[in-house]
Amino acid sequence: MTAPTDLTLAEARAALAAKRISARELAEAHLAAIEKLKDLNAFITVTPERALADAAAADARIAKGEARPLDGIPLAIKDLFCTTGIRSTAASRILGNFVPPYESTVSAKLWAAGAVCLGKTNLDEFAMGSSNTTSAFGNVVNPWRRRGDNRDLVPGGSSGGSAAAVAARLCLGATATDTGGSIRQPAAFTGTVGIKPTYGRCSRWGIVAFASSLDQAGPIARTVRDAAILLREMSGHDPKDSTSADVAVPDFEAALGQGVKGLRIGVPKEYRLDGMVPEIEALWQQGIAWLKEAGATIHDISLPHTRYALPTYYIVAPAEASSNLARYDGVRYGLRVEEGGDLDDLYEATRGAGFGAEVRRRILIGTYVLSAGYYDAYYLKAQKVRALIQRDFDEAYKIVDAILTPATPSSAFAIGEKQDDPVTMYLNDVFTVPANLAGLPGISVPAGLDASGLPLGLQVLGRAFDEETVFRVAAAIEAAAGFDALPQLRAA
Amino acid sequence: MTYTLEGRTGAWEIVCGLEIHAQVISKAKLFSGAATAFGAAPNTQVSFVDAAFPGMLPVINRECVAQAIRTGLGLNAEINLWSRFDRKNYFYADLPAGYQISQYQHPIVGKGEIVIDLADGTQRTIGITRLHLEQDAGKSLHDQHPTKSYIDLNRAGVALMEIVSEPDIRSPEEAGAYVAKLRQILRYLGTCDGNMEEGSLRADVNVSVRKPGEMYRTRCEVKNVNSIRFVMQAIEAEARRQIEVWESGGEVQQETRLFDPNRGVTRPMRSKEHAHDYRYFPDPDLLPLELDPDWVAELKAHLPELPDAKAARFQRDYGLSAYDARVLVAEQATADYYESVAKGRDPKQAANWVMGDLFAALNRTGRGIADSPVSAASLGRLLDLIADDTISGRIAKQVFEEMVDTGADPAAIVEAKGLRQVKDAGAIDAAVAQVLAANADKVAEYKAGKDKLFGFFVGQVMKAMAGKGNPALVNEALKKALG
Amino acid sequence: MSLDAETVRRIAALARIRVKDEEVTRLQGELNHILAWIEQLSEVETEGVEPLPGAMRMKLKMREDVVTDGDLHDAILANAPDRADNAMGSFFAVPKVVE
Structure with missing residues (x-):
């Protein structure tokens, strides 16, 4: 029999339903895997007692024939989601030992669906990063290694802990969030599937905010089907979030079987970067060929403002973050650093000590671009370019149903590489950021390996609230790619 | 006659505009479901949204929006069908999020006006620049501990309307009349209780002075003045201070000041002056506020009659003097009382009784019109006894005093005491x-x-x-x- | 546009983040590098473009005026770094603020 940790979520669901395995066995196997691979540093907090209690409850429901959609499925939660009674850190010192007295809407939905809580995964501090090296709890190690090279690689970020945990088979799926690529980029770096749904699809209530107009929750899983199963349970209108969309949640899993025959796939010429790794270009061409073979039609399209998406993002996101993070002031919760002096001294000492270098840098940039005299040149300009980026997509979707691009400009890099220059680090998100600015759904699917044996992903973008088409295309790529490579570091 | 203050170098005019913060009457806060009731134990009416816990999000209260629209309509102002919430960023102990959700660029209400009534019987129109919705802050208590301030967040997130006037005000009296009239309108509309002692109505006063005929000079803002009398005193004190600065060869610096009612002077705020840079930007947790014109029309259709219209009607329908009409409409409850007494009776006699005997009795007993010892219906029955010659006017006064003391019906008093007029x-x-x-x-x-x-x-x-x-x-x- | 050291200090003070003197030069370099890169936006023609603060194309929903929340005294204060209790009730405490 396959090891419990090698099951996909869909397989585990079937095994639970058939009573071939118990929720308890699943939970124990994953807890053991977490313990075995704790050097990956994928988790900030592991909750074994909670996991076993959840599993016992799930087993009881299954026995009574009252199983819920995710009953007994062990999941990990990015530590950006607030969880009742479980320390929630956003991977920052500033939250100290903050224990939320409330549960984020998305995680609450998962527990209501019967999922089992394994713990909270590591991330870049306040989700600001593309390498998971800005966490106050240490970097996460990618379960993959380059062939013949033992150096630790980054798992991508900011949802590096979730991606690493899924890739290393420490959980059957994990929640993540994506502000500029934080689901799709680590998924691509770890050979997993990650979808950022349409802005408004998942409630943001109870998720520590980074950049409110861009943040969106989504799942990371091992297969497209698993991602579809999880996204359905995570989605839905939440009256507590004014930006949550009051639209019906389709059965994403049901869309998978529909194939791509007749779908019009756009290939944007602006995503062909100067000096892009040839393997990425080759993979992209391969993806085009697969979709053509599966019956889709391929169309060259233009998204002319693509190259301005990153600089736009690096105005909008820090601006919103500078304001969103003002609440961490040492007064009501979290870290307080008091060295005598007045309230402003307390604020400055607390925030100076509580935020890491990258978060401080972004708060300063954000404060600057909103400050008197610079607002028009930076923030307002960025909003206008954002409008143009959205318009580019509106135009494109008049002629195509989905867009195919590479997910990242490179495979995973070593810890310490690209660290010297923030701008080089920011370029990791060059393919993922436009979808955040336009609020559109995007998925990263593992599609092949580069010369050093590291996974590479393709990205599929869709129309707003048309994740079904995104899933259909992703499923076709997954089927064609037959990606079955395994990371060197994994359970079982 | 323009009001002026006499300095060593001659006459000075006052130029003044007011920003009134009016607490909206609603059960729940502007962006959370926590209660707004005054006087609760500290930190018992605070949601995680109000305390700015991680991941908390605002959802706007429909009634607060309706109240702002009603107020705008009551001020004859433009209602903006598209408005937006911005964040005003600054750090303060009782501002949990580090920003206040307010409306900066696109307020819900645009230009309007208020007609103020002056003591000499004349009226002036003061322009309203705008009205916008925003969150109140919490309360800092500085007197509870020698080295600490205590923070109570009960008020944090309660809806405020900031109502900004044009710099049309030219004297302390006009400022007082403006606040009084605005307060009256808000109370008629039921959008703010106007209670300045509890802080439901607070004024920030912008004052500058100038020689007659000049352009504007530098202004100062006197913050958080909490009574009409203090508004008037603060303006005069600040104007005199500025005149002194100008006349002694100095220059007035634009700054924020506080009024000290005990000493009758203004002083600069002592808090560290970080150059104000509020870094306003659209709140990404909210979408633009788009109003359905039908909803605005419906709110307009249900507006109560406002004091000026009511006073005009009292003059027209009841033959009252302008003065009497204005006195009787000062409070909605008084006007209602008067109207139910006057209905079907001699309206002037009704006015005399309400403004004379009734007001005296309320004064004496320390009660308001709402809990008057004599109801409008029973005062009406008393007047009926005069009208049908059951009692004389003189006996009526005696009966009225008995009604005040015992609350008994006038006819019963007349019978019990044998006060019926002898016509035999x-x-x-x-x-x-x-x-x-x-x-x-x-x-x-x-x-x-x-x-x-x-x-x-x-x-x-x-x-x-x-x-x-x-x-x-x-x-x-x-x-x-x-x- | 390029930041001088004084601006770095002013921005840090606005954001209430303590920056040590020896950090200012490094931060100034980093921020200017990022800003120079952002500068490319000025090439984009945006005349007449309506700014887009968010991608959501829906109408703002409103809540009814009902008290549904807020009686959370203990939970609100549970994480407080400095909580003060007296006869009036319980508060968050901070170093004394002078107005």
Whole structure:
């Protein structure tokens, strides 16, 4: 029999339903895997007692024939989601030992669906990063290694802990969030599937905010089907979030079987970067060929403002973050650093000590671009370019149903590489950021390996609230790619 | 006549605009479901949203929006069908999120106006620049501990309307009249209780001075003035200070000041002046506020009659003087009281009773019109007793005092005390005969031409009848008896 | 546009983040590098373009005026670094603020 940790979520669901395995066995196997691979540093907090209690409850429901959609499925939660009674850190010192007295809407939905809580995964501090090296709890190690090279690689970020945990088979799926690529980029770096749904699809209530107009929750899983199963349970209108969309949640899993025959796939010429790794270009061409073979039609399209998406993002996101993070002031919760002096001294000492270098840098940039005299040149300009980026997509979707691009400009890099220059680090998100600015759904699917044996992903973008088409295309790529490579570091 | 202050170098004019923060009447806060009631124990009406916990999000309260629209309509202002919430970023102990959700660029209400009533009977129109919705902050208590301030977040997130006037105000009196009129309108609309002591209505006063005919000079803002009297005093004190600065060769610096009512002066705020840079930007947790025009029309259709319209109607329909009408409409409850007394009766007599005896009784008993010891219905019944000659006006005053003391019905008092007016000719004639017999000397003087004594006889007869004689019949009987 | 050291200090003070003197030069370099890169936006023609603060194309929903929340005294104060209790009740405490 396959090891419990090698099951996909869909397989585990079937095994639970058939009573071939118990929720308890699943939970124990994953807890053991977490313990075995704790050097990956994928988790900030592991909750074994909670996991076993959840599993016992799930087993009881299954026995009574009252199983819920995710009953007994062990999941990990990015530590950006607030969880009742479980320390929630956003991977920052500033939250100290903050224990939320409330549960984020998305995680609450998962527990209501019967999922089992394994713990909270590591991330870049306040989700600001593309390498998971800005966490106050240490970097996460990618379960993959380059062939013949033992150096630790980054798992991508900011949802590096979730991606690493899924890739290393420490959980059957994990929640993540994506502000500029934080689901799709680590998924691509770890050979997993990650979808950022349409802005408004998942409630943001109870998720520590980074950049409110861009943040969106989504799942990371091992297969497209698993991602579809999880996204359905995570989605839905939440009256507590004014930006949550009051639209019906389709059965994403049901869309998978529909194939791509007749779908019009756009290939944007602006995503062909100067000096892009040839393997990425080759993979992209391969993806085009697969979709053509599966019956889709391929169309060259233009998204002319693509190259301005990153600089736009690096105005909008820090601006919103500078304001969103003002609440961490040492007064009501979290870290307080008091060295005598007045309230402003307390604020400055607390925030100076509580935020890491990258978060401080972004708060300063954000404060600057909103400050008197610079607002028009930076923030307002960025909003206008954002409008143009959205318009580019509106135009494109008049002629195509989905867009195919590479997910990242490179495979995973070593810890310490690209660290010297923030701008080089920011370029990791060059393919993922436009979808955040336009609020559109995007998925990263593992599609092949580069010369050093590291996974590479393709990205599929869709129309707003048309994740079904995104899933259909992703499923076709997954089927064609037959990606079955395994990371060197994994359970079982 | 323009109001001026006399300095060493001649006359100075005051230029003043007011920013009024009016707490919206609603059950829940602007962006959370926590209660707004005044006086609760500290930090018991605070949601995680109000305390800015991680991941908390605002959801706007429909009633607060409706209240802002009603107020805008009441100020004859433009209602902006598209408005937006911005974040105003600054750090302060009682501002949990580090920003206040407010409306900066696109307020819900645009230009409007208020007609103010001055003591000399004249009126002036003061322009309203805008009205916007925003969150209140919490409260810092500085007197509870020697080295600490204590923070109570009950008020954090309560809806405020900031109502900004044009710099049209030219004297302390006008400023006082402006606040009084605005307060009156808000109370009529039911959008703010206007309670300045509890802080439901707070004024920030912008003051500058200038020589007549000049352009504007530098202004200062005097923050958080919490009574109409202090508004007037603060303006005068600040204007005098500025005149002194200019006249001694200095220059007024734009700054934020506080009014010290005990010393009658303004002083600069002591808090560290980080150059204000609020870094406003659209709140990404909210979408633009788009109003359905039908909803605005519906709110307009249900607006109450406002004080100016009501006063005009009182003058027109009830023949009241402008002064009386204005007094009676000062409070909605007074106007309602008056109208139910006046309905179907002599409106001027009703006005005299309400403004005279009733107001005196309320003053004396320390009660308001809402819990008046005499209801409008029973005052009306008292007037009916005068109208149908059951009692005289004089006896009515006596009955009224009894009503104030006991709350009893006027007719019952009249019956119980036997105060019904005597109209029986026999009884009157008997009393007349008795009085004339007892005062034969006076009768002789009267007959000799001392006409003035007639009043004396009336008095004596009424006294003999314990005040209950019908005055007209008594007069008539006396005239007849005295030949 | 390029930041001088004084601006770095002013921005840090606005954001209430303590920056040591020796950090200012490094931060100034980093921020200017990022800003120079952002500068490329000025090439984009945006005349007449309506700014887009968010991608959501829906109408703002409103909540009814009902008290549904807030009686959370203990939970609100549970994480407080400095909580003060007296006869009036419980508060968050901070170093004394002078107005």
